Every structure is written in C-alpha cells, then in structure tokens.
Amino acid sequence: LRMVSAAPVGNEPVSDEELRPHILEGFIGQPRLKAQLQLFLDAARKRDVPPDHILLAGPPGLGKTTLAMIVANELEVPIRVTSGPAIQHAGDLASILSSLDAGEVLFIDEIHRLPRAAEELLYIAMEDFRVDVMVGKGPGASSIPLTLPRFTVIGATTREGMLPSPLRARFGFTAHLDFYPHEELEKLIERSSAVLGIQLEDGAARQLAMRSRGTPRIANRLLRRVRDWAIVHDLESVRPDDVKEALALYQIDTEGLDRLDIAVLKAIVTNFNGGPVGLNNLAAMVGEESETVETVCEPYLVREGFLIRTPKGRVATRKAWEHLGITPDESAYD
Ligand code: ADP
Numbered sequence: 001l002r003m004v005s006a007a008p009v010g011n012e013p014v015s016d017e018e019l020r021p022h023i024l025e026g027f028i029g030q031p032r033l034k035a036q037l038q039l040f041l042d043a044a045r046k047r048d049v050p051p052d053h054i055l056l057a058g059p060p061g062l063g064k065t066t067l068a069m070i071v072a073n074e075l076e077v078p079i080r081v082t083s084g085p086a087i088q089h090a091g092d093l094a095s096i097l098s099s100l101d102a103g104e105v106l107f108i109d110e111i112h113r114l115p116r117a118a119e120e121l122l123y124i125a126m127e128d129f130r131v132d133v134m135v136g137k138g139p140g141a142s143s144i145p146l147t148l149p150r151f152t153v154i155g156a157t158t159r160e161g162m163l164p165s166p167l168r169a170r171f172g173f174t175a176h177l178d179f180y181p182h183e184e185l186e187k188l189i190e191r192s193s194a195v196l197g198i199q200l201e202d203g204a205a206r207q208l209a210m211r212s213r214g215t216p217r218i219a220n221r222l223l224r225r226v227r228d229w230a231i232v233h234d235l236e237s238v239r240p241d242d243v244k245e246a247l248a249l250y251q252i253d254t255e256g257l258d259r260l261d262i263a264v265l266k267a268i269v270t271n272f273n274g275g276p277v278g279l280n281n282l283a284a285m286v287g288e289e290s291e292t293v294e295t296v297c298e299p300y301l302v303r304e305g306f307l308i309r310t311p312k313g314r315v316a317t318r319k320a321w322e323h324l325g326i327t328p329d330e331s332a333y334d
Pocket residue numbers: 007009015016017019020021026027028029059060061062063064065066067156188216217220
C-alpha cells in the first residue's frame with residue numbers, strides 16, 4: 001500500500017498544514033464554488049450516502065488539497081491521500097481501493113498523471129465500486145472481481161484537459177478554482193496573520209495581497225517572510241511600508257510575478273521582439289516543460305494582461321514591456 005503525505009506541491013509543505021482551514025466556512029473566497037459544494041454535501045448527508053466523486057481543477061496553491069480535506073472533515077470520514085505520480089502500477093491503486101472503508105474519501109492529487117492502466121481500473125471502481133484483483137501468475141492467473149464499499153474520489157488536477165473523457169465523466173461535480181482577487185487574498189492574509197500572531201496595520205494586508213500572484217499559498221509564504229522581518233526588527237505591528245521593504249529585500253515582484261513569469265515575458269520581448277511565439281519554442285527558451293508554462297505560468301499572465309494568446313502564438317502586451325522596463329518596439333504592434 002502506497003501513501004504519500006498531503007501537500008506534495010509547494011515550498012513549505014509542512015507549514016501549509018497549520019494555515020489550512022478545516023471547515024467550509026473557513027475557506028476564504030470562491031463564493032459560488034463554496035455554495036455549490038455546501039449543497040452537494042448537505043444533499044449527501046440528507047440522503048445518508050457518500051457524495052458523488054469530485055474533481056477540483058486549477059493552478060497550484062489555490063486550495064484543492066484544502067478543499068478535499070474540508071470535504072472529508074465536514075462528512076466526518078477519513079481521507080486517504082495519494083497522487084498520480086505515486087501510483088506506478090495499476091496494482092498500487094488496486095490495493096489502495098481494496099482497503100478503503102465505506103464512505104472514505106480517496107484524494108488523488110495530480111490525477112492526470114495516473115498511468116493508463118490505473119486510470120481504467122479507477123473509472124470502473126468509481127462507477128461500479130468493483131475492482132478486479134489478479135490472482136496468481138502466468139497462464140494460471142485469473143482475475144477475481146472484488147466488490148468495494150461506496151467511497152468518494154476527490155481528484156485534483158492542474159490540467160483538466162489531459163484527463164481522458166471516460167474518467168472525467170465519472171465525476172458528478174467538477175469545480176474550477178481560479179486566481180483570487182486582491183480583496184479575497186487580503187481576507188486570507190488577515191486570517192493567517194491571526195493564526196501566526198502577526199499584527200498587521202491598515203493597508204499592510206493589501207500590499208501583501210498585491211504581490212501574491214492571486215495565490216493563497218504564495219500569500220501565506222510572503223506573510224511568513226514579513227513575520228521574519230518583523231521579528232528581526234522588533235516590530236510590534238507591521239505597516240504597509242514594512243511589507244514593501246521586507247519583500248523588496250526578497251526581490252518579490254511588485255505585481256506578484258515570479259521568476260518563471262518574468263523569464264517567459266523576457267523571452268518573448270527580447271528574443272522574439274514581443275511575439276508571436278509558439279508554446280514549445282517559448283518553453284525551450286526558458287528551459288521549462290511546455291506543460292508548466294501553459295498551466296502554471298500563462299493563466300496568470302493572461303489574466304493580468306501581460307500576455308495574450310493568438311492563433312499564431314503568444315504575444316507580450318505593452319504592459320509586459322513596461323513592467324520589464326523596456327521600451328516597446330512599436331513595430332510589433334502594427
Ligand atoms: P493546492 O492543493 O491547490 O495546490 P492547497 O490546498 O495545498 O493548494 O493550498 C495551499 C495553501 O493555501 C494551504 O496552506 C491552504 O491552507 C491555503 N489556502 C488555499 N486556499 C485557501 C482558501 N480559500 N482559504 C484559506 N486558505 C487557503
């Protein structure tokens with residue numbers, strides 16, 4: 001039986017835990033999603049059956065793992081955590097499935113990375129609550145169908161499009177998480193600062209929110225850096241200027257862009273004169289996987305108006321040039 005610990009993504013997996021809300025009410029923002037999920041859970045409780053399988057899609061750090069844990073907690077059932085890459089063979093998944101208790105939640109992070117054979121096993125298990133267990137080896141081997149108790153799969157993915165449609169169709173509820181607006185991140189930062197015992201003055205949370213790339217995990221990380229600063233400088237409370245100074249020291253971009261975002265914009269602007277440039281070329285130029293550029297980096301750049309996708313490729317906007325401090329080559333915009 002293979003199990004991995006929660007929060008496999010991000011820089012500070014252990015400290016992710018202390019700031020995780022445990023009930024839906026404590027989950028900041030995403031009001032529509034929360035209302036949908038609440039209804040979904042209430043209905044399951046009233047019917048007294050485990051809820052349908054849930055798919056959570058969206059970029060890293062937006063709360064997929066947190067939501068999965070909240071669902072299990074609200075249903076008062078245990079949660080088993082694994083991930084696509086941790087399951088190397090269909091047999092790994094079969095043994096997890098056959099050991100699940102009735103009603104248990106099975107959280108599969110990066111579900112789009114499951115090996116093909118495991119995927120097939122999974123969607124049969126999700127649909128029919130059955131797994132075929134191979135017994136014996138060679139010509140004498142046979143498969144015995146094993147009936148499973150009802151359980152709930154919660155899948156998380158940064159790439160919904162990579163899930164084969166039979167698997168996607170097994171989820172009764174799909175939630176798309178999007179980047180958080182500044183106001184929501186401010187609330188999140190205020191909540192986290194209370195948990196961490198940091199006193200923020202008016203406007204300090206705003207300064208943090210602006211630099212957090214729409215992402216709760218990053219907001220919490222920056223808050224910890226600001227806490228370090230406050231401790232070292234013996235500050236009783238943190239003013240907006242302290243945030244600016246502290247984060248300038250860590251070279252945090254004022255628009256929240258990270259190293260990869262900046263590398264991508266620089267490549268488009270300096271190597272391709274603003275674009276258009278195809279995804280694969282761009283990824284090669286910055287030394288990253290196309291998948292990472294497309295799913296982690298681009299959605300935020302597009303949303304914030306630094307980049308547009310055209311049929312011919314990616315194009316940097318004037319805002320991108322300005323942010324990099326480079327004068328736009330106007331011929332690129334004819
Ligand atoms: P994902 O699984 O999507 O990569 P996580 O669920 O691990 O993201 O969230 C990363 C961190 O951000 C965790 O510490 C979590 O508590 C916090 N977080 C994410 N979304 C929210 C939210 N809506 N409200 C409060 N905290 C959140």
